[in-house]
Structures are given as C-alpha cells and as structure tokens.
Amino acid sequence: MTGRIRRDPRAERSRCLVPGGERPRLARDGNVAGMVVSRRPREATVRRIETPAFWVAAVVEAVDGGLDRWGRQLVGAARMLAGTDGGVVLIGLGDVAGNAAGEAGADRVLTVGGTDDPEAVPGVLMDLLGPFAPRHVLFAESRVGGDFARRVAARSGWPIQPGVEALNVRQGIRPCRGGRYERVAAVARVVTLPCDRVAPYAGEAREGRMLEAGPPPASPSARPVGGVVLGPVARAPAGAVPLSEAPFVVSAGQGVTDFETFHALARALGATEGASRVVCDAGLMPRAAQVGASGTVLDARCYLAFGIAGAPQHLQGLGKVEHVVAVNTDLHAAIIARAGLSIVADAQAVMPALLALLREEGA
Amino acid sequence: MRSIVLLSGGIDPLSGRPAPPQGEIAAIGLARSIGGAAEGLHAGGPSPALRLAAAHGLARVDCLDGGGNAVEALATYLATYLGADPPDLVLAGRQARGGEDSGMLPYLLAERLGWPLLAGVIAVGAAADGWLSVMIGLPQGARQEARVRLPCILVAHDAAPAPPFIFDRARRAELRVVPVAGPAPVAAEGAAEGDDRPYRARPRLIGASARTGAGQVLDHPDIAEAATVLRDHLRALGVLGPSRGASPDA
Numbered sequence: 001m002t003g004r005i006r007r008d009p010r011a012e013r014s015r016c017l018v019p020g021g022e023r024p025r026l027a028r029d030g031n032v033a034g035m036v037v038s039r040r041p042r043e044a045t046v047r048r049i050e051t052p053a054f055w056v057a058a059v060v061e062a063v064d065g066g067l068d069r070w071g072r073q074l075v076g077a078a079r080m081l082a083g084t085d086g087g088v089v090l091i092g093l094g095d096v097a098g099n100a101a102g103e104a105g106a107d108r109v110l111t112v113g114g115t116d117d118p119e120a121v122p123g124v125l126m127d128l129l130g131p132f133a134p135r136h137v138l139f140a141e142s143r144v145g146g147d148f149a150r151r152v153a154a155r156s157g158w159p160i161q162p163g164v165e166a167l168n169v170r171q172g173i174r175p176c177r178g179g180r181y182e183r184v185a186a187v188a189r190v191v192t193l194p195c196d197r198v199a200p201y202a203g204e205a206r207e208g209r210m211l212e213a214g215p216p217p218a219s220p221s222a223r224p225v226g227g228v229v230l231g232p233v234a235r236a237p238a239g240a241v242p243l244s245e246a247p248f249v250v251s252a253g254q255g256v257t258d259f260e261t262f263h264a265l266a267r268a269l270g271a272t273e274g275a276s277r278v279v280c281d282a283g284l285m286p287r288a289a290q291v292g293a294s295g296t297v298l299d300a301r302c303y304l305a306f307g308i309a310g311a312p313q314h315l316q317g318l319g320k321v322e323h324v325v326a327v328n329t330d331l332h333a334a335i336i337a338r339a340g341l342s343i344v345a346d347a348q349a350v351m352p353a354l355l356a357l358l359r360e361e362g363a
Numbered sequence: 364m365r366s367i368v369l370l371s372g373g374i375d376p377l378s379g380r381p382a383p384p385q386g387e388i389a390a391i392g393l394a395r396s397i398g399g400a401a402e403g404l405h406a407g408g409p410s411p412a413l414r415l416a417a418a419h420g421l422a423r424v425d426c427l428d429g430g431g432n433a434v435e436a437l438a439t440y441l442a443t444y445l446g447a448d449p450p451d452l453v454l455a456g457r458q459a460r461g462g463e464d465s466g467m468l469p470y471l472l473a474e475r476l477g478w479p480l481l482a483g484v485i486a487v488g489a490a491a492d493g494w495l496s497v498m499i500g501l502p503q504g505a506r507q508e509a510r511v512r513l514p515c516i517l518v519a520h521d522a523a524p525a526p527p528f529i530f531d532r533a534r535r536a537e538l539r540v541v542p543v544a545g546p547a548p549v550a551a552e553g554a555a556e557g558d559d560r561p562y563r564a565r566p567r568l569i570g571a572s573a574r575t576g577a578g579q580v581l582d583h584p585d586i587a588e589a590a591t592v593l594r595d596h597l598r599a600l601g602v603l604g605p606s607r608g609a610s611p612d613a
Binding site for chain 1: 373374375376379460461462463464465466467470471473474478479480481482483494499501502503504505506507508509510511512515522556557558559560561562563565567568578579580581582583584586587589590591592593594596597600601602603
C-alpha cells in the first residue's frame with residue numbers, strides 16, 4: 001500500500017459536468033485541473049484567527065445555556081463589524097457553549113456570572129473588556145442589555161448609539177427627536193440593537209474558544225458598590241399578568257357562550273384571559289381583555305383562541321405571537337390560516353373536554 | 364420625603380405636538396405614590412410639554428437656564444440650589460422623546476453624583492433606615508423586589524401606573540426659570556455627530572419572527588381526541604406544566 005490516493009476517473013469526469021450531468025461545466029478561469037483534483041470528503045472547517053487587528057465585543061444574555069435569536073443577531077452584527085481582520089469576543093451573561101457561540105460567529109467566548117448587582121456591572125464588564133480594547137461593544141436593547149450598556153457608557157465615557165435600527169460597517173442609524181427623525185452617524189463605541197434588526201451570522205463557523213477570565217485587576221473603574229440589594233424574582237400568577245405582557249393567553253370569541261367553563265379552563269391552563277371585540281362589546285368580558293387593533297397587542301408565546309374567526313383587526317393583535325392554536329367551527333376562518341394547530345370543532349364542546357382532561361390529570 | 368422628577372420637553376411622535384412621554388408620567392406617579400413633596404425639573408427653557416406633565420401631579424417645574432450641558436446643569440442645581448434641602452429621590456422616565464432620546468441622562472447624572480441607580484421601577488414601597496424598597500418590573504409580568512440606598516435615582520418602568528391628567532393642574536402649575544451658573548452650554552459629546560434626516564421605517568428582518576402559518580388542521584375530530592391533541596400540543600410548546608395539568612397558582 002502506498003500513500004498515494006487512487007484516481008477515480010468517473011468522479012473526475014462527473015465533476016467537470018454541471019450538477020445534473022447534462023453538459024460540461026463552464027470553467028471561466030480555465031482551471032479545469034482544479035475541478036479534476038480529487039477531493040477528500042470535506043471536514044467541517046472552523047475559521048481561526050489568532051491575532052486579530054482589533055476586537056469587537058458582543059455582550060449577550062444566555063438563554064438556557066445557549067444563544068437565542070437576539071443573541072445570535074448580536075454576535076452576527078459584531079461579526080459584520082469585525083470584517084475579515086477583526087475578532088469577535090462574546091461576553092456571555094451566564095453559560096454559553098463554545099461551539100454554539102462559534103457557529104454564531106464568535107472567535108472567543110468569556111462567560112461571566114454574578115452580575116446580580118447592577119451597580120457592579122460596569123466595573124466587571126470593563127475589567128473583562130479591558131484586555132481586548134474593543135473597537136465596538138454591542139448590547140441588546142433589552143431590559144438588562146440596555147441597562148448594562150448605559151451603565152458602561154456612563155462609567156467609561158464611551159459614546160453610545162442606543163437602539164440602532166440599521167447597522168453596517170460605516171454607519172449606524174437610530175431614531176431620535178421623538179422618532180420623527182433618524183440620526184446617521186459612524187458606528188459608536190457602544191451600540192445597542194433591538195431585536196430583528198441585523199441578520200445572524202451565516203458563514204463558516206468560527207472558533208468560539210472559551211477563555212478564562214483573569215483575576216480582576218485593581219482597576220480605577222472600580223467604585224464602592226452596595227447601593228442596591230436585589231431580592232428574589234416573583235413570577236406573576238397567570239391571572240395577574242397584564243395582557244400585553246402575558247406569555248400564554250387563552251381567548252374567547254363569539255363561539256363561546258359558557259363563560260364559567262372558559263374561566264375555569266383559563267385557570268386550569270394557567271393562562272391569561274383575552275377576548276374578541278364582539279364579546280367585549282356584549283359585556284361578557286371586560287374591555288381590558290380585548291385583543292386586537294383597538295384592544296391589546298399581545299407579546300405572548302402562545303395564543304389559544306376559542307370560537308374566534310380572526311378578523312383582520314383581531315389578527316393585528318397577534319403580530320408578535322409565536323404559536324397560535326385555534327378552535328373554530330369554520331374551516332375557512334382566517335385564524336385557521338394563521339394557527340399552527342387548528343381544530344375545526346365547536347369550542348363549546350372542546351372546552352369542557354379539555355377541562356375534564358386537565359382536572360383528571362391534576363387530581 | 365422629597366422627590367424630583369426629571370422632565371423632558373417631549374413631543375408626540377405622531378403629531379409632533381408637545382406631550383410628555385409615558386415614562387415620565389409613570390415617574391410622576393411613582394413620586395406621588397411615595398408621598399411628600401414632588402417637583403419637576405427640566406434642563407432647558409419652559410416648554411408646553413412641561414405644563415402637560417405637571418397636570419399629572421406636579422405643582423412646580425423648575426426650568427434650568429444655562430449651566431453647560433444638561434447633566435452638569437442638573438448636578439449644579441441639585442448641589443447648590445437644593446444644598447440646604449436636598450432631594451431624597453430623583454425619578455426619570457426610561458427615555459426622553461423629542462431630543463437625543465438615548466435614555467442616558469439618568470445614568471450620566473447617577474455617575475456624576477455617585478448615587479445608586481435602579482431602572483425598570485414599577486412601584487415604590489416604604490423607606491426605612493435610609494433604604495427604599497422598590498419593585499422592579501420584569502418581562503411577562505414577573506416582579507423583583509429590591510432595596511436601594513437613598514438618595515438614589517430611579518428610572519420608571521413605562522407600565523408603572525400613570526396618574527390621571529387634570530386640566531386644572533396644568534393651568535395652575537408654576538414653571539419657574541432658574542438661572543444656573545456654569546460654562547456656556549456646549550453640545551454633549553457625540554450629540555452633534557452625524558446628521559439627522561426624516562425617519563424612515565425599516566422593516567424588521569423577514570422570517571425572523573417565528574410565524575407559523577396554516578399548520579396542522581383537524582377537521583371535525585372526536586372531541587376527546589381533540590382535547591388530547593390540544594393538551595399535548597400546548598405541552599410541547601412548553602406553556603403547560605409537564606407533570607400536572609392544573610397549575611398551582613391558578
């Protein structure tokens with residue numbers, strides 16, 4: 001046995017043809033030999049960068065040990081700003097797995113826990129960022145990310161561009177002056193991004209090398225903290241969650257007449273109650289429960305609609321809802337087209353059956 | 364307890380007419396819920412929006428004239444003009460509406476004064492031993508208790524209960540111009556950078572919001588089967604508890 005790779009003439013010939021194999025491939029650069037070179041099965045490659053010209057940092061909240069959509073978009077934006085010469089360092093608030101971060105476009109990963117004290121955050125983050133001297137630091141314009149970004153910017157004096165809606169290497173665009181104008185400026189040192197504004201990274205996976213945070217140096221940015229003591233987080237009982245914030249909403253429309261069962265079912269499901277306009281007009285549900293254009297626009301994860309046909313004004317209230325489940329007698333109702341699971345049946349019959357099922361389980 | 368609410372000369376985003384932002388009205392509500400004196404404070408000239416904000420429960424709004432940039436003017440005012448009777452609490456909205464709209468001012472002021480800052484405050488409790496207990500609003504209705512050392516800066520949650528608008532208060536509110544000593548106003552760093560142009564709404568990323576359309580359809584199934592499918596689907600989505608059907612808090 002020699003180490004020489006055996007030629008496969010048939011495979012070489014097929015590589016000179018277009019994918020369907022009907023005609024020869026057009027080699028614009030005349031490099032037919034390049035096509036003919038036998039290829040070993042390609043391994044999944046990882047782009048490594050040892051000494052980047054500069055760093056771009058993305059501070060991302062970890063969700064269940066990984067990155068959510070927003071987090072991947074942040075790393076994608078950092079990757080875009082880093083270009084080919086720069087490196088991306090992901091600062092994970094919580095545990096972030098290295099390969100997930102690498103696929104999202106991060107070259108280095110640093111995780112930091114114990115950011116419970118918001119007063120200590122700028123010191124901790126600036127100590128972590130210090131060795132990298134990042135050209136840009138990206139945060140999510142979320143409750144936590146927006147707060148941390150502003151604390152870091154206020155402490156460091158770095159210019160900040162909050163809520164950037166369009167971002168490229170040259171400029172960031174953000175609304176200002178009451179949202180009636182937008183400001184076009186070079187990308188600032190600190191940038192916060194709202195969700196769904198920048199595409200996540202789709203290129204070759206990056207290294208995502210986990211780094212150990214060094215011992216905290218005695219930096220001049222450190223300040224006496226202890227002005228804030230945070231207590232435990234209390235998750236709201238389902239009934240008390242404002243409709244606009246509720247994660248799970250169960251809603252009644254004209255197809256529901258037995259509201260006793262509906263209320264009992266909402267309690268059993270642990271869901272917040274909503275209603276269509278018709279039901280609110282009839283006084284069967286409070287006006288505050290109305291979902292839709294003239295009521296509440298939901299930010300729920302799941303919406304369960306009983307006896308709702310789905311008028312356009314109602315569906316406007318479901319714009320951000322991820323999962324819609326509908327129970328309706330009309331197969332051609334608009335909500336059936338919107339729903340991930342539709343049951344064409346009488347809501348009045350399904351509600352007690354579901355309630356009985358849940359009670360049976362709970363007992 | 365004495366509290367001061369920071370006000371901006373806000374505009375309505377749709378009509379461009381003077382209107383206080385929701386967050387500042389929420390901040391006024393928090394200041395009133397504590398009790399004691401509450402005053403408005405605005406770095407800049409008197410604006411009609413201040414009167415409209417005062418209608419939600421402020422008797423007086425001090426408008427600072429001079430004093431360099433807004434943070435310096437506010438810090439100078441708090442240190443010198445209120446030196447004998449300093450406020451315990453400074454409240455602000457999440458973001459102004461009508462100017463830079465960056466939401467940085469309370470943070471810069473906290474940094475300048477060295478006061479603790481807490482954002483997303485949805486309710487304020489009692490003060491004891493120089494500490495104030497507050498409630499922070501988290502997404503999806505979750506709440507977190509916190510204690511913060513006085514004096515402090517609180518940034519109100521937009522959903523904090525807003526006090527009603529009372530027209531008579533708007534008429535009676537006193538807008539007092541307070542000259543503040545200090546260097547000539549200079550534009551804040553980075554504020555002058557870039558150019559402004561009319562806002563253009565940009566669509567969010569296509570396909571980014573997980574919008575499932577026309578999924579599984581069960582046409583007139585057996586009712587018991589439909590209920591089982593519903594339960595299993597909700598459980599798979601993770602909105603229904605895995606082991607027991609009825610949630611304990613219901």
